[in-house]
Amino acid sequence: MQLEAANVTFRYTAKGPAVLSGVSFAVKAGERVGLLGPSGQGKTTLARLLAGHLRPTEGRVLLNSQPLPAKGALPVHLISQHPETAVNPRWKMRQVLEEAGAPDPDMLGVLGIEPEWLERTPGMLSGGELQRFCVARALASGARFIIADEISTMLDAITQAQIWQHLLAHAERRRLGLVVITHNPALAQRVCTRVVRLETLAHPAPNSASAQ
């Protein structure tokens, strides 16, 4: 399986600047690709395009050389950098989890999710606690590709190591493809099979795309 962005350009508004211009990127099943680059250069935008949350202005996002399916559950799951914006604030955490399918009780234990938290609403949990739910939800969703957008920057180092080791074990066992967006080179080195920098993904002469 392969998830691919083929020569994508993206603008948030029709006349606005191109956040991404002629970017190509691919990740295969079993690969864990680290994506590094300065803030505000479009890493999260690329993540949203790959996950089908946004559509490219130009270019295509392909899953096994086909456009992303328009119907049914998409086998690409994005875990956001801001867990507080990825959960329904009025739902109890149990509902949030079950949105993606029945959670595996073992997984809740490994991720350090206390049974009591399931009865709380997101406002009563810390960012790190919410992110564990988002990881559990991603793994329960049956996705083949997981895009982890700065998922552990708001976690303490021990929780970060726990969550990543859990995610890596799952990825290995199920041959998931992972895109790992991070600002931490040491973390990328630990968890990724290869690392690319965003600014190297655009085709030469990026201005030609915006001039059209």
Added chain:
Amino acid sequence: MDINAAPLLEVDGLWVRFGRTRGRFAQGQLEAIRDLSLTVRAGEIVAVVGASGAGKSLLAQAVMGLLPTGATMGGALRYKGQPLTPKRQRQLRGREMALVPQAITWLDPLMRVGPQVRGGDNRPQQAERQRAVFARLGLAPQTERLYPFQLSGGMARRVLLSTAVIGTAQLLIADEPTPGMAPGQAAEALGILRQLAHDGRGVLLITHDLELAVRFAGSIVVFYAGTTVEEALAADFAAGPAALRHPYSQALWRALPQNGFEATAGSQPHAGTPLPGCLYAPRCPLMTAACTQQNPPLRALRGGMVRCIHAT
């Protein structure tokens, strides 16, 4: 750090509890912060690190008087030696004490970020100040015309930071100001905080990023399960586990990707679970029967403080 400088902020034995309902009638109490103590003096950066959910953000909210409804607190909070009453918090908030909040949802989604950072002050010199702060934080001039949803994660953090930097507050509480920023930008942001401290302000830096804390803070306070477990000099963290006092601080150091990525099993006890002894005992390699008797008090050790009976 100047030990003789007058304390700006003193937190002594702080606790925060949430009321909660169980079923239809029963009520319980959730102790989110059990026993926190720290001091911030003018001219220094004190970093607070520790487990996610250990109460770091709640500490910031308690000091500012911005706790969620339903929370009760106790213990002593003092600002410049005087108790911080709710009335005094309202007076000082945004003037003497400023908060850089953690969640980017604190930005007003319907307001362009430039006017938002200026805080309703429409004088041209305020706009100039805002532009200068943006430039220093590496935000392009056109950023001020954007709405929050148009910002990247790292840009939103820098906008939040500028709201506090632009004012004249003596005490700055920065709650996770750097996630989403590239290493150079994060260092620039903390460089600004360090300069503010140099100019005589006090900074309480709440962070998960131990490396940045070590580089920029004078001292580091470690939280675990709503308690202070260690106070150390940043240099102790730079030196490694042998210089640290508490087993949790040592585990935190070893969990960094560059130091072994060691995932100590277990999680901190939840606020709802009463634990008679040391809160770290269930995960601790040094645990003995004595550890389960009572939660040890903070004690002085090797120029720092530790809450452990075995630490040497």
